[in-house]
Amino acid sequence: MGLDRSMQNIAVVTGASSGIGAATARRLAGEGFHVVAAARRADRLATLVKEIGPHATAVTCDITSDDSVAALAGTVAELGAPLTLLVNNAGGARGLDPVAAGSIEDWQWMYDVNVLGTLRVTKALLPALEASGAGTIVTIGSTAAFTPYEGGGGYVAAKHAQTALVGTxxxxxxxxxxxxVEIDPGMVQTDEFSLNRFAGDRERADAVYAGVKEPLVADDIADIVAFAATRPHHVNIDRLVVRPIAQAAQHKVHRER
Known part of the structure; x- marks a missing residue:
């Protein structure tokens, strides 16, 4: 199962089956990494890896499961090349309830995925990243990590916790x-983030971006991940906040009518 490509460095990307994760996997393969694309949906991963070609390996992984993450680490070790990059991208939001009516189930899911999932994967792969002599951990956070907003309590709390994990x-x-490295995007229009947040309600999902000229897209964030990961190794980009030009702040968005 080992790589025979002059010890090509490995990058692990979680949540790689769609959106920012899939775009990042494609971009990092183009930057010369062998990408281990990890996510729950095996069919999506298979399609992605087929598209990327020999510079990618698909690993079905649920980051809320200790056993699944351990299996991911085992697969990385079996490849036999240095692991130099981890992109903690898997995460998500559910609901837009006020705190007074917050769904415990949704809040639990958001904490499990965004915080404990990041912890599991980081713990499992940190020894290999350190052993490479030139490791980088990039965590995709959110502007919700430092700015609360109405209806976002569960997601805001989870992202605040995630950014505390990264800083610690x-x-x-x-x-x-x-x-x-921490990358905190604002409004990024992807196929699934808002759709998942609103349990498949396309009208509510589309309303998030209505009238916003050129929201960020997944490729924009993938470009920033690649930039941060390919700086000389003594250069650490602690936190990079990125929004579309139409979004001046979490609560200040210009919408064209």
Whole structure:
């Protein structure tokens, strides 16, 4: 199962079956990485890896499962090449309920995926990243990580916790050869994020971006991930906040009528 491509460096991308994750997997393969694309949906991963070609490996993985994440780490080890990049992209939002009516089930899911999922994968792969001598962890957060908004309590809380995890990790491993990067996008229009948030309600999902000229797209974030990951290794981009020009702040969005 090992790679025979002059020890091509490995990049692991979670949540790679769609959106930012899939775009990032494509972009990193183009940058010379062998991409391990991890996500729950095996059929989507198979299509992606077929598109990318020999520079990608699909691993069906549920980041809320200890066993599944351990299997991911095992597959990476079997490839026999240095793991130099982890992109913690898997995450998501559910619902837009006020705190007073917040769904415990939705809040639990958001914490499990955004926070504990990031923790599981980071713990499992950090030894290999350190052993490479030039590791990088990129975590895709959100502007919700530092700006609350009405109806976003569960997602805001989860993303605040995720950014606290990232910042703490950076402090704890200083002096080791692993960079810790956080990328916090604002409005990114993808096929599934808002659709999943609103349980498949296309009208509500589309309304999020109604009138917004050129919201960010998945390729924009993939471009930024590639930029951060390919800087000289002594350069650490602690946090990069990115919004479309139409979004001045979480609550300030220009919509054309």
């Amino acid at each position: 990790l950076r402090l704890e491993i200083v002096g080791k050869p692993v960079r810790v």
